[in-house]
Amino acid sequence: MEKEVQIGFSESFWKSMKKLPFPIQGKVMDLLARMRLDPWDKNNNPEKVDAVRDDRIRSARVDDNYRLIWAYISVRGKPGQIWLLYVDKHDPAYRKARRLKFQMKDGMVTITEAAEIAEAATPEHSWQAASQQPEIGKLFMPYRDQELLDCGVPEDLLPVVRRLDTENELDQLARRLPEGVYDNLLALLLGEPELVQVPNAQLHRSLERYHGGDKLHLFVNSEEFKRALEGEWEDWMLFLAPHQRRLVYADYAGPARVKGVAGSGKTVVAIHRALHLARTLGQEGNILFFTYGNRLPGVVDYLLKRLAGANAPELDALECQSIHKWCYRELTAAGERIRVDDEEIVSAIQAGLRRAQAQYPSLKIWGRDKNFFLDEIRYAIKGRALQSFEEYAALDRSGRGTALSPTERRAMWEVYLGYQDYLHSRNLWDYDDYILRALQLIEEGKITTRYRAAVVDEIQDLNVATMKLIRALVPPAPNDLFLVGDGLQKLFPGGYVLSQLGIDIVGRGTVLRRNYRNTQQILRAAYAMVQNLRYNDLDEQEAVVQEPEYSPREGPLPVIQGFDSPDMEIAWVAAEIDRLMRKEGYQQGDFAVLYRYKHPYKDLLQSLRHLQVSVLTKDPTTYFGPHVKITTFDSAKGLEFKVVFLVGVTDGRVPRDDWTLEGTALEEHLARERSRLFVAMTRARDRLYITYARGQLSRFLAHVPKAYFKME
Secondary structure, three states: OOOOOEEEEEHHHHHHHHOOOHHHHHHHHHHHHHHHHOOOOHHHOOEEOOOOOOOOEEEEEOOOOEEEEEEEEOOOOOOOEEEEEEEEEHHHHHHHHHHEEEEEEOOEEEEEEOOOOOOOOOHHHHHHHHHHOOOOOOOOOOOOHHHHHHOOOOHHHHHHHHOOOOHHHHHHHHHHOOOOHHHHHHHHHHOOOOEEEEEOOOOHHHHHOEOOHHHEEEOOOHHHHHHHHHHHHHHHEEEEOHHHHHHHHOOOOOOEEEEEOOOOOHHHHHHHHHHHHHHHHHHHOEEEEEEOOOOHHHHHHHHHHHHHOOOOHHHHHEEEEEHHHHHHHHHHHOOOOOOEOHHHHHHHHHHHHHHHHHHOOOOHHHHOOHHHHHHHHHHHHHOOOOOOHHHHHOOOOOOOOOOOOHHHHHHHHHHHHHHHHHHHHOOOEOHHHHHHHHHHHHHOOOOOOOEEEEEEOOHHHOOHHHHHHHHHHOOOOOOOEEEEOOHHHOOOOOOOOHHHHOOOOOOOEEEEOEOOOOOHHHHHHHHHHOOOOEEOOOOOOOEEOOOOEOOOOOOOOOEEEEEOOHHHHHHHHHHHHHHHHHHHOOOHHHEEEEEOOOOOHHHHHHOOOOOOEEEOOOOOHHHHOOOEEEEEOHHHOOOOEEEEEEEOOEOEEOOEOOOOOOHHHHHHHHHHHHHHHHHHHOOEEEEEEEEEEOOOEOHHHOOOOHHHOEEO
16 A cells, blocks of 8 residues: 555543454454555455445455454545544444445544334234333343444343432442443443553554544554554553443532552542542642652653543643652741751650660560560651650550550650650651641641642552541532551551541442453462451451452463572573563563562662663653663552562561560561552553562462462
8 A cells, every 4th residue: 555544542432342253353363464555455245335324434354254344544645544433243333334424524434323223013902012112120221232232241131220310329230241242231230341542652643633532533654553452452551441440420419539549549549539629629629639759759750641632731730749749848948947867766666665764674575576666656656647645645556566565655655755855956857747737727827728629549558647638628529538458458557537537438438350351261360378367458347368350351461480599580581571572572670579688689780781771760650661670579559560579478588587576576577568569460451470489389379279370
C-alpha cells in the first residue's frame, strides 16, 4: 500500500472481542495483524454487507463461523482510516452491521446504532404475547432482551436479570453471572463503555489522539497497533472498569472508603476520583491527593497530567503530596525552623532511657531493644496525638503486641519526656513532629484550611494523628473525603478505627474483589502465602484474608531459586534478565529487583556493568524510565512492574529474627513481615522470581503448595 492506513477501534469491538472464546480471540488477532499490512487482501475475504445502512461498512472472515465488522473511511489528502466495529458469529455480526451508521464532522468520527424494529403482534396473538411476558423490574426496563444477551447474560438467567429493581440486587446476583457479565451490565446502566484511560510512558502519545470522544480511539500508526496486538494492551493503558467508574463519579453524602484486594485498581480509582473532584468542586477549594510514601506522589502527578493533559486548568486545583512533604511546606511557610538529625534521634532515645531507668531501675522492659521505645513513641504516643500520661495510661495499645503494666507505662512516659526534652534543647524535630505541629497550627488558625476535598491513598499506613490532620484540613461536607487502602498491606505497627475518629462511612464503603494486575499464577501463590492471616482493616473487628476473584490473565509459574552467596544470586538475576530480553522481547525498563534490606543487594546491583540500573526515587522518571528498577519492598508499594525479582528472601532475613519478641508481639511482627512479602510479590504483573542465598527459603513460603512454583 502506498499510504499507511490508520487503524482505530470502537468500544463495541473491544467488548465483543472479550466475550469470544480464547481460541477465537487468537484468530481475530491473526486477522488484525494481516489487515494492518493490507486490509484489502483477498485472503481476509473483505466484502460489503447486504442491506447495510452505510456502504462503508464491510466484513472480514475470522473463520468459518465468525466475522469481523469493520469500516473504511477515506479522508481527502490523508491516509485512509480503518475502524474495527464488532466481532461475533456470522448472523449476529451481520445484524449488528445493518444497524450501524457513521457520521463524520470536523474530522470527528462517531458511530450510532439504530434500534431493531420489533415485529408487530397481530391482534389475535397480542393477548398471548402479553400473558407470556416475564415480570419486568425497574432496573433494566429501558433495555431490550437482545441488549442484555449481548452483555453475556445466559438465556436461563435472563428472566432473573429482568426482575431486578436496584443496583444492590444486581450486586447480589454478580457471583452467579459469568466472568465479565456484571461489568457489562453495569456499563450498560451507566451508559459508559469500559474505558481506556491512563497510558504509561512508552505509548502515551497514542492516547493523545482521540476521535469522537471516549467511544473511539485511533492509533497514531500501525506500529503502535502492532504493539497492542502483541500483548502490550494492558501494559500501556490502565482500564477503568464500570464498577470502578461508578465509584469515581458517585455522589457521596460524606466520607467514602474503597478497600480491596491487591491489584484491584484502588489507586487508579483514586486518581480518577481526584481529577473528577477537581473538575466538579475545584471552584470551591483545592483538592488534595495525599499518600504516605514519598515515591508515589510523583507517579500519581505524572499520571494525572497524562490523563487530563499537561496544561489542563483543573490541575491547578489539585495538590498531590506526601503527608510529610505537605507538612514541611506549610510549617516553613508559617515560620517554623525544621531540622531533623537521625543520629541525634538515637542520642535522644538513649537520653530518655537513662532518665527513666534512674527512676525505675528494675523493670523487665529495659531488656528491650531501643527500637521498641522509638516505636512506642512513634506509634502509640505521637501517632495517637496523646497529650498527657493519663491518656497514655488509658490507651488501648492494640497493634503494639507487648502488654505494659501501669508502672511500665509510667516508665515509658518518662522515656518519652526525656526524649522530647533532648530534642527541644537542641531545636531538633522528628518526623512525627511534622504532623503534630501542623495539626496544632491548624487548630490555632495559623494554617488555613483551603481544601474542599481530599483523596487519601494507602490509609492503612496512616495513624490517628495524621487522620486527625486530614479531617481538620477538609471541613465536613458531601464528597469531602475519599479514603483508599487495604489493611492486608499494612506495614507498620498501630492502627485505628475510622468511626472512632468521627469519620462515618456507613453505607459509603466499597470492596473491590477483582484483581487486574497479576496473572492467576502470581495471585494464587501470593494469597496462599497469607491464607487465613488476621489483620486490622480499620473496622471494629479483625478481618481475615479472603481469596480474591480470579485474575483473567494467565502466565508462567513464579520461579524460586537458591544460591550459595548473594554474589551468585545477583549474577543469576542479571543473566535471567539478559535471557528474557533476548528470548522474550522484554526491555530493561520492564524489570524491577526488590529487596527487604539494602545491604548487600543495592551495591551488588549497582555494580553490574552490562545493565543500566536506576534506584527508585521521588522523581517519576526513575519509575517510567528505561532502566532496571531497584528498591526496597516498602518503597515499591503502590507500584507495579512487568517482571519482578525478589532477592534475599532467606529465612532469618525475611523475616529478620528478633529474639527480644515473644507472644503477641512476635505474632504481630511476623504478620507485618508476611504482609511486606505479600506486597512485594503482588508488584509483579507478568513474571515473578524469588531468590535466596546462604540459608533456607523464607518460612513464609514453606506452607505454599510446591505446585504453585517452579523450583529451579
